Amino acid sequence: MSNVSNFTYDEISIGQTASFNKQVGEQDVSLFSALSGDVNPVHLDESYAAGTIFGERIAHGMLTGAIISAALAMELPGPGTVYLGQTLRFTRPVKIGDRITVHLEVTGKRDDKGFVTLDCKVLNQNDKLVASGEAQVLAPSEKITIERTSSPRFGLID
Amino acid sequence: MSNVSNFTYDEISIGQTASFNKQVGEQDVSLFSALSGDVNPVHLDESYAAGTIFGERIAHGMLTGAIISAALAMELPGPGTVYLGQTLRFTRPVKIGDRITVHLEVTGKRDDKGFVTLDCKVLNQNDKLVASGEAQVLAPSEKITIERTSSPRFGLID
Numbered sequence: 001m002s003n004v005s006n007f008t009y010d011e012i013s014i015g016q017t018a019s020f021n022k023q024v025g026e027q028d029v030s031l032f033s034a035l036s037g038d039v040n041p042v043h044l045d046e047s048y049a050a051g052t053i054f055g056e057r058i059a060h061g062m063l064t065g066a067i068i069s070a071a072l073a074m075e076l077p078g079p080g081t082v083y084l085g086q087t088l089r090f091t092r093p094v095k096i097g098d099r100i101t102v103h104l105e106v107t108g109k110r111d112d113k114g115f116v117t118l119d120c121k122v123l124n125q126n127d128k129l130v131a132s133g134e135a136q137v138l139a140p141s142e143k144i145t146i147e148r149t150s151s152p153r154f155g156l157i158d
Numbered sequence: 159m160s161n162v163s164n165f166t167y168d169e170i171s172i173g174q175t176a177s178f179n180k181q182v183g184e185q186d187v188s189l190f191s192a193l194s195g196d197v198n199p200v201h202l203d204e205s206y207a208a209g210t211i212f213g214e215r216i217a218h219g220m221l222t223g224a225i226i227s228a229a230l231a232m233e234l235p236g237p238g239t240v241y242l243g244q245t246l247r248f249t250r251p252v253k254i255g256d257r258i259t260v261h262l263e264v265t266g267k268r269d270d271k272g273f274v275t276l277d278c279k280v281l282n283q284n285d286k287l288v289a290s291g292e293a294q295v296l297a298p299s300e301k302i303t304i305e306r307t308s309s310p311r312f313g314l315i316d
Contacts, residue, residue: 031189031192035193035221035224036225038228038232039306040232041304060227060241062220062224062226063224065220065223065224065227065244066190066194066220066224067194067195068220069196069218070195073198073218074197074198079199083218083219083220083248085245085246085247086223087245087246088244088246089242090241090242090243146197
């Protein structure tokens with residue numbers, strides 16, 4: 001059980017970096033289908049996916065977006081961050097079992113508003129770019145620390 | 159059990175619209191925390207959230223992004239769409255229990271590549287804009303129909 005602290009606006013500097021990684025498992029793709037409503041067979045049906053240009057099941061593009069959002073919320077700036085906007089380019093498919101790493105770098109600060117812009121690059125385990133973009137956030141004004149515990153756990157219901 | 163058909167590139171015209179709606183429930187927010195890794199208490203802890211500027215628990219911003227991605231994948235262009243990119247502005251918080259509707263409108267086609275751009279606006283049940291942006295997709299070249307059934311079902315594990 002570890003704690004997560006944030007970086008307040010004043011503690012953030014241009015060029016500051018952070019990273020966050022996650023293995024994209026079978027269950028993540030099923031969870032994403034359930035919560036978004038996107039039940040396309042390219043994500044859920046192995047035999048269907050084998051006949052597509054991808055040749056196998058792939059994760060939803062926006063699942064990578066979700067992991068970028070977690071990087072911002074958990075690492076930099078961290079807890080208390082308010083998400084204002086994001087651009088995304090999906091450049092390569094993420095396959096089931098891939099481990100992807102989000103690399104964040106602070107590229108801008110706007111003192112009058114507390115806004116921070118971050119360059120976002122997401123690489124797979126072979127260091128190939130799967131997505132990139134820019135995030136804009138309102139950085140926290142107060143230092144806070146939360147417990148990294150309480151991720152809800154889910155199981156498939158048949 | 160209904161079927162979902164797509165619109166191929168040739169069937170898509172500038173100005174064409176579609177919509178997709180979803181009520182954002184308690185479980186969607188927990189699922190999003192589990193799959194993304196963002197376990198910030200503003201999403202998960204009612205008493206913590208009461209002390210924030212939001213006054214109550216809010217959904218993750220990128221959960222709205224996930225629902226936009228489902229609108230593209232299920233409605234317009236529909237199954238077989240390849241997601242190329244997305245811009246997003248988060249303008250208002252989405253609260254637990256809100257019903258949000260994604261409105262898509264085709265704003266551009268690029269014949270040499272098969273790319274389609276769509277304006278995306280997301281409104282809550284009070285017709286207030288919660289997010290907006292632009293999607294870029296590779297539209298399907300073949301007509302396909304899938305069953306709208308198989309959304310995986312999940313339950314909380316204690």
